[in-house]
Amino acid sequence: MTIITSSGSRVQTNGWQRVLQQAIRNTRELGDALGLELPETGTDFGLLVPRPFLSRMKPGDPRDPLLLQVLIQEAENVSVAGYSGDPLQEQAATGETGLQPDRPRGLLQKYQGRVLVVTTGACAINCRYCFRRHFPYQDYQPDRRAWEQIIAQIRADSSLTEVILSGGDPLVMNDRFLADLAAQLAGITHITTLRIHTRLPVVIPQRVCDELIAWISTLPLQVVIVTHINHGNEIDSDVITAMGRLAQAGATLLNQSVLLKDINDDADTLTDLSQQLFKAGILPYYLHLLDPVDGAAHFDTSEKRARALMRSLTSRLPGYLVPRLVREVPGTDAKQLRFPG
Ligand code: SF4
Numbered sequence: 121m122t123i124i125t126s127s128g129s130r131v132q133t134n135g136w137q138r139v140l141q142q143a144i145r146n147t148r149e150l151g152d153a154l155g156l157e158l159p160e161t162g163t164d165f166g167l168l169v170p171r172p173f174l175s176r177m178k179p180g181d182p183r184d185p186l187l188l189q190v191l192i193q194e195a196e197n198v199s200v201a202g203y204s205g206d207p208l209q210e211q212a213a214t215g216e217t218g219l220q221p222d223r224p225r226g227l228l229q230k231y232q233g234r235v236l237v238v239t240t241g242a243c244a245i246n247c248r249y250c251f252r253r254h255f256p257y258q259d260y261q262p263d264r265r266a267w268e269q270i271i272a273q274i275r276a277d278s279s280l281t282e283v284i285l286s287g288g289d290p291l292v293m294n295d296r297f298l299a300d301l302a303a304q305l306a307g308i309t310h311i312t313t314l315r316i317h318t319r320l321p322v323v324i325p326q327r328v329c330d331e332l333i334a335w336i337s338t339l340p341l342q343v344v345i346v347t348h349i350n351h352g353n354e355i356d357s358d359v360i361t362a363m364g365r366l367a368q369a370g371a372t373l374l375n376q377s378v379l380l381k382d383i384n385d386d387a388d389t390l391t392d393l394s395q396q397l398f399k400a401g402i403l404p405y406y407l408h409l410l411d412p413v414d415g416a417a418h419f420d421t422s423e424k425r426a427r428a429l430m431r432s433l434t435s436r437l438p439g440y441l442v443p444r445l446v447r448e449v450p451g452t453d454a455k456q457l458r459f460p461g
Contacts, residue, residue, distance in 0.1 A: 135326045135329060136320075136324050136326040136327040136329055139170060139171065139172065139324050139326050140170060140244055140292075140324060142170075142171055143168055143169060143170040143171065143244070143245075144167070144168075144169040144170075144171070144174060145166065145167060145168055145169075146167060147159070147160045147161070147167055147191070147192060148160065150167065150169055150174070150187075150190075150191070153174055153179075154174075154177060154179050154180065154181075154184075154187065155179045155180050156179075156180065156181075156182055158182070158191060159192075159193070159194065160192075161192045161193065161194050161196065161197070162197075163192050163196055163197070163415075165192075165196075165246060165248075165250075165253045165254075165415070166246060167190065167191075167192055167246060168190075168243065168244070168245055168246040169190045169245060169246075170244050170245055170323045170324045172323060172324050172325060172326070172358065173186060173190075173245060173322075173323040173324075173354070175356075176353055176354060176356055177353075183382070184353075185350075185351045185353060185382075185383045185384065185389070186351060186353055186354060188380075188382060188383050189247055189248065189249070189350060189351075189380070189383060190245060190246065190247065190248065191248070192248065193248070193418060195417070195418035196248065196415035196416070196418075197415070198417070199414065200414075200417040202412050203412045203413060203414045203415075203416070203417055204412065204413070204414060205254035205413070205414050206254065206255070207251055207411045207412045207413045207450075208251060208411060208448055208450050209450035209451070223273065224262065224266045224269035224270045224273060225259075225260055225261070225262050225263070225266040225269075226238045226239070226260050226261055226262035226266055226270065227262075227266075227269075227270050227273060227274075231454060232279070233279060233280060233281050233282060234280065234281065234282035234283070234284060234315075235274060235277075235280055235282075235283055235284065236283075236284040236285075236286050237262070237270060237283065237284070237285055237286065237290075238255075238257070238260050238261065238262075238286060238287060238288070239261075239262075239285050239286065239287050239288065239290040239293060240257070240261060240287045240288040240289070240290065240292050240293055241255070241257025241258070241261055241287065241288045242287065242288050242289065242292040243287065243288050243289045243292065243319070244289055244292060244319065244320050244323050244324050244327075245319060245323045247319075247348075248415070248416065248419070249378055249380060249410060249413070249416040249419045250413070250416075251411035251413045251416075252288075252413075253413060253414075253415060253416075254413065254414060254415075257288065267301075271304050271305070271308075274305070274308060274311065275308045278310045279310075280310060280311065281310060281311060281312050281313060282311070282312070282313040282314075282315055283305050283311060283313070283314055283315070284315040284316075284317060285298075285301075285314070285315070285316045285317065286317045287317070289317075289318050289319055289320050290316055290317070290318060291316065291318045291320040291321070291327055291332070292320065295329070295331035295332050295334075295335060296331075298332075298335065299331075299334075299335035302314055302335060302339050302341070303335075303339075305341065306339055306340050306341050311341065312341060312342060313341060313342045313343075313344060314339065314341045314342070314343050314344070315343075315344040315345075315346060316343070316344070316345050316346070317346045317348070317376075318345065318346070318347065318348070319347065319348040319349075321345075321347065321359070321362045321363065321366065322347055322348065322349050322354055322355075322359055323354075325358040325359050325361065325362035326358075326362075327362070328362035328363075328365050328366055333365055333366070333368075333369045336366070336369040336370065336371055337368075337369035337370055342372070343369075343370060343371040343372070344371065344372045344374065345366055345371045345372070345373055345374070346374045346375065346376055346405065347363075347373065347374070347375045347376075347402060348375070348376055348377070348378075349375050349377060349393070349397065349402075350377045350378055350380060350383060350384050350393070351383060351384050351389060351393060352389070352392040352393045352395070352396035352397075355396040355397070355399070355400050359400060360399065360400045360401075363400040363401050363402060364400075364401060367401045373400075373401055373402040373403065374402065374403055374404075374405035375397050375402045375403070375404055375405055375443075376405050376406040376407075376408060376443075377393065377404070377406070377407050377408065377443065378407075378408045378410060378419075379407055379408065379409055379410065379421050379426055379429075379445075380410070380419045380421070381418065381419050381420060381421045382419075383419070385421045385425065385426075385429065386429070387429055387432035387433060387436070390407070390429060390433055391432075391433060391436050391437060394433070394437055394441040394442070394443070395437075395441070397441075398441055403440060403441075404441055404442065404443035405443060405444070406443055406444055406445075406446050406455070407426075407430075407443040407444065407445050407446070408446055408447070408448070409421075409423060409426060409445070409446070409447040409458060411448060423447075423458060426445055426458065426459070427445070427458065427459050427460075430442070430445050430459040430460075431459075444457060444459075445457070445458045445459040446458060
């Protein structure tokens with residue numbers, strides 16, 4: 121389908137891109153859709169809510185756990201000691217404008233054996249607690265030259281086995297680009313695994329389109345898709361269908377969640393989340409303690425409470441449905457396991 125943009129140019133879109141364009145971008149519209157009067161708060165990290173995600177919120181409920189993940193709160197503008205713009209010190213770990221000038225723009229290595237590529241700064245949803253909410257994507261996003269350097273550097277480093285596409289959300293990129301990138305990575309003999317960190321199949325299940333399935337199912341690499349789901353209400357029948365297609369295409373499906381005050385910081389909610397994930401064919405992988413990013417302090421849950429929740433989950437769920445409680449600590453060689461501990 122061809123649409124005319126606000127600047128008057130013609131662009132080709134397919135289903136998921138149309139859904140993305142129709143996302144809600146201001147608080148008043150969100151309030152109208154839910155029958156709520158929501159506070160309008162200024163911020164430089166705007167509101168972005170795709171309609172499939174909106175459809176899973178309960179109208180009239182200002183405490184809806186999906187709404188609280190996307191609603192701009194006055195608390196975001198309060199500065200809190202210990203919180204910063206770059207809590208994981210990623211800008212020092214990435215190339216060109218960072219402290220490792222030998223690494224191309226967008227390529228980031230935190231751990232041995234795997235590299236992460238900041239594919240794009242764009243997302244299909246703006247999560248208020250996002251640790252990259254202040255990340256200067258414009259300085260780190262690879263351009264054409266940087267992509268060539270990234271591929272060359274991955275090819276030259278035989279200690280690497282896995283490439284992680286992150287962002288932003290890498291599935292915002294079109295499938296022609298992704299299929300070409302994946303094929304180049306598959307041509308590097310020491311690369312065995314392509315991992316994709318994405319929230320798109322959850323917030324816009326239409327993203328799991330025929331084109332995506334076509335390149336994933338024929339890729340001669342192990343594909344791991346790490347979704348990001350924080351609450352069982354995020355999983356509806358469309359998400360289950362989308363995940364089923366990805367699994368049929370050969371992808372391994374894992375999930376990471378963030379422990380968020382008033383959203384999922386109770387044992388019943390986390391138990392239900394694990395069970396809903398399993399119904400969708402996804403295994404719980406990590407439960408992250410909140411990264412101390414400016415504007416997100418009101419989501420913080422203490423480590424003591426997090427451990428108590430983990431004890432409860434361990435007694436209620438089979439081991440394969442209990443996520444690992446972790447905190448990311450800059451400069452360490454792996455995520456820090458916080459339970460048991
Ligand atoms: S989808 Fe991921 S990268 Fe994008 S805003 Fe949400 S948490 Fe951040």
